[in-house]
Amino acid sequence: MKAVVTNKLTKKFGDFVATNEITFDVAQGEIFGFLGANGAGKTTAMRMLCGLLKPTSGEATVAGFDVYKQSEQIKQVIGYMSQKFSLYDDLTVRENIRFYGGIYGLNRTNLKAKSDAIIQQLGLGSVADKLTVSLPLGWKQRLAFSVALIHDPKVVFLDEPTGGVDPITRRQFWDMIYEAAHRGTTIFVTTHYMDEAEYCNRVSIMVDGRIKALDTPGALKQQFGTDSMDGVFQILARGTSTK
Amino acid sequence: MIEKEFRQLFRNAVLLRMMLAAPVMQLILLSYAANFEVKNLNIVVVDQDHTPYARRLVSKFRYIDNFHFLGYAPAYKPAYHELLTGHADLILLISPHFERDLGKANHSSVQLLVSAIDGTKAGIASGYAQSIIRDFNTDIRSETVGLEPAGGARLDIENQYWYNPRLEYKTFMVPGILFELLLLIGGMIAALNIVREKEIGTQEQLNVTPIKKHEFILGKLTPFVLIGLVQFTLGMLVAAFFFRIPIQGSIPLLYGFAFLFLLLCVGLGLLISAISETQQQAMFAVFFCLVLFILLSGLFSSTDDMPQWAQYINLFNPLRYIIEVGRNVILKGSTFRDMQTQFYALLAMSVALIGLASWRYRKTV
Numbered sequence: 309m310k311a312v313v314t315n316k317l318t319k320k321f322g323d324f325v326a327t328n329e330i331t332f333d334v335a336q337g338e339i340f341g342f343l344g345a346n347g348a349g350k351t352t353a354m355r356m357l358c359g360l361l362k363p364t365s366g367e368a369t370v371a372g373f374d375v376y377k378q379s380e381q382i383k384q385v386i387g388y389m390s391q392k393f394s395l396y397d398d399l400t401v402r403e404n405i406r407f408y409g410g411i412y413g414l415n416r417t418n419l420k421a422k423s424d425a426i427i428q429q430l431g432l433g434s435v436a437d438k439l440t441v442s443l444p445l446g447w448k449q450r451l452a453f454s455v456a457l458i459h460d461p462k463v464v465f466l467d468e469p470t471g472g473v474d475p476i477t478r479r480q481f482w483d484m485i486y487e488a489a490h491r492g493t494t495i496f497v498t499t500h501y502m503d504e505a506e507y508c509n510r511v512s513i514m515v516d517g518r519i520k521a522l523d524t525p526g527a528l529k530q531q532f533g534t535d536s537m538d539g540v541f542q543i544l545a546r547g548t549s550t551k
Numbered sequence: 552m553i554e555k556e557f558r559q560l561f562r563n564a565v566l567l568r569m570m571l572a573a574p575v576m577q578l579i580l581l582s583y584a585a586n587f588e589v590k591n592l593n594i595v596v597v598d599q600d601h602t603p604y605a606r607r608l609v610s611k612f613r614y615i616d617n618f619h620f621l622g623y624a625p626a627y628k629p630a631y632h633e634l635l636t637g638h639a640d641l642i643l644l645i646s647p648h649f650e651r652d653l654g655k656a657n658h659s660s661v662q663l664l665v666s667a668i669d670g671t672k673a674g675i676a677s678g679y680a681q682s683i684i685r686d687f688n689t690d691i692r693s694e695t696v697g698l699e700p701a702g703g704a705r706l707d708i709e710n711q712y713w714y715n716p717r718l719e720y721k722t723f724m725v726p727g728i729l730f731e732l733l734l735l736i737g738g739m740i741a742a743l744n745i746v747r748e749k750e751i752g753t754q755e756q757l758n759v760t761p762i763k764k765h766e767f768i769l770g771k772l773t774p775f776v777l778i779g780l781v782q783f784t785l786g787m788l789v790a791a792f793f794f795r796i797p798i799q800g801s802i803p804l805l806y807g808f809a810f811l812f813l814l815l816c817v818g819l820g821l822l823i824s825a826i827s828e829t830q831q832q833a834m835f836a837v838f839f840c841l842v843l844f845i846l847l848s849g850l851f852s853s854t855d856d857m858p859q860w861a862q863y864i865n866l867f868n869p870l871r872y873i874i875e876v877g878r879n880v881i882l883k884g885s886t887f888r889d890m891q892t893q894f895y896a897l898l899a900m901s902v903a904l905i906g907l908a909s910w911r912y913r914k915t916v
Binding site: 359395 | 751755757758761762
């Protein structure tokens with residue numbers, strides 16, 4: 309079964325068409341990169357798939373559930389991490405894990421095991437009872453990612469998860485993504501960083517609300533005759549902006 | 552959810568302390584300051600008669616606490632100037648033939664000019680002044696005529712103030728302010744709390760989780776209602792032990808009403824936060840409601856004296872009902888049976904507000 313399927317999915321805000329008839333599918337366990345300049349419609353598309361926004365027209369399913377009618381079921385089986393850091397600053401690391409775990413209905417013993425595992429995995433043992441606000445950004449992001457995975461979701465949506473952190477931390481973050489994908493979780497990720505695009509199994513590039521290209525990074529480079537994803541992106545993005 | 556809200560509340564020690572200390576302070580300060588006893592009325596006298604009787608009238612004003620005798624003015628004009636500049640609150644004008652007319656025609660007049668910038672104060676000031684003049688009048692009459700006018704079975708009206716025998720303004724204000732504070736804290740903090748989640752993005756995070764609507768609403772409602780009840784307890788303690796207000800009615804009844812009222816306040820806060828996107832918007836909305844509710848509530852002025860349209864608005868003013876309850880139950884010892892109207896009105900409004908808030912709160916836009 310495909311993890312995500314869309315068919316001519318469209319969202320209009322008044323006259324403005326944020327995403328225009330986008331059609332794609334994502335296989336289970338795939339790392340699917342969603343690229344595009346600011347305002348290209350990436351976040352809108354993602355918010356529709358997460359059940360935060362009602363689409364204007366078109367169809368989409370996530371983990372087999374319809375985005376119109378079954379958005380609450382979708383929420384059971386997806387994880388989500390937004391651009392904004394979404395943990396509570398005024399709770400400790402452990403309390404944040406407990407809170408989100410509780411919302412997803414994890415029982416007490418399960419929750420305890422999960423918290424310990426996350427804290428150990430991230431090496432947060434020494435700060436587990438410190439307020440989250442005191443953590444460096446990179447740590448917070450990795451913690452947020454772990455929390456998004458706490459209920460073993462089928463699909464995880466990551467909206468520019470690595471904004472504003474250094475290359476080493478980004479690399480660590482991608483190690484975590486690989487690990488999750490390896491366990492069978494589908495990763496749906498938007499990013500600005502072209503080097504990160506290289507890590508994805510397949511990449512789609514959005515320009516002005518439409519998907520302009522969709523393939524593996526290798527195939528895209530070949531198709532556009534450049535040796536980097538950056539080159540591909542430049543050709544596509546510039547191609548429309550000069551029109 | 553509930554556990555998290557509590558942890559956050561207790562973590563924010565400053566806010567918590569403010570939420571508990573501020574009401575007590577405000578209760579004490581406001582109850583002392585906001586009273587209607589008018590003291591230190593500045594009076595200027597224009598005496599155009601200069602007779603013993605005129606001086607006697609003036610001295611009556613001089614030796615009464617509520618008035619502060621500024622002095623004589625030589626003529627009407629300078630006195631009027633004092634009134635304009637705000638130095639004087641009222642002018643007593645004694646006409647040239649005051650004593651002569653009094654003796655001859657048994658009829659004479661003085662003129663009172665009251666600065667009515669502050670309507671309440673003006674009303675009370677002229678009331679005081681009139682009673683002094685009336686007093687003077689009776690004195691003079693009995694002296695000149697020697698006895699009461701024929702057929703003068705004089706009718707004295709004696710006022711007895713029930714439930715607040717000494718007309719203590721504190722006794723009257725405290726129950727009102729107590730509930731006003733619950734509205735302030737309950738409504739405002741609750742509204743800002745959710746809007747803050749919207750601003751920092753955790754609301755969106757919650758919206759992608761399978762959390763149920765009622766779990767969310769309940770999680771937000773419970774801690775604020777409980778904090779409100781703690782505040783109410785503090786307030787009651789201050790009222791009983793600091794102000795020594797005799798609490799006539801049943802305490803469980805008061806708590807029942809406080810609980811209902813808090814549900815309503817937090818419901819209002821939730822609704823406001825569901826509509827607003829930023830803390831500023833929420834703040835403005837809360838303030839708008841608060842000021843409207845407080846001014847129309849009868850906390851400062853009697854609701855019965857308000858124009859008809861204001862009374863219609865007041866049908867939907869929760870603060871008005873709860874202040875009526877507070878005053879009646881605390882001062883008069885009213886029972887639930889007496890307060891049924893207020894109970895049903897508050898109940899209906901709570902249900903409506905929380906219902907609206909849950910309806911407006913949507914996880915999907």
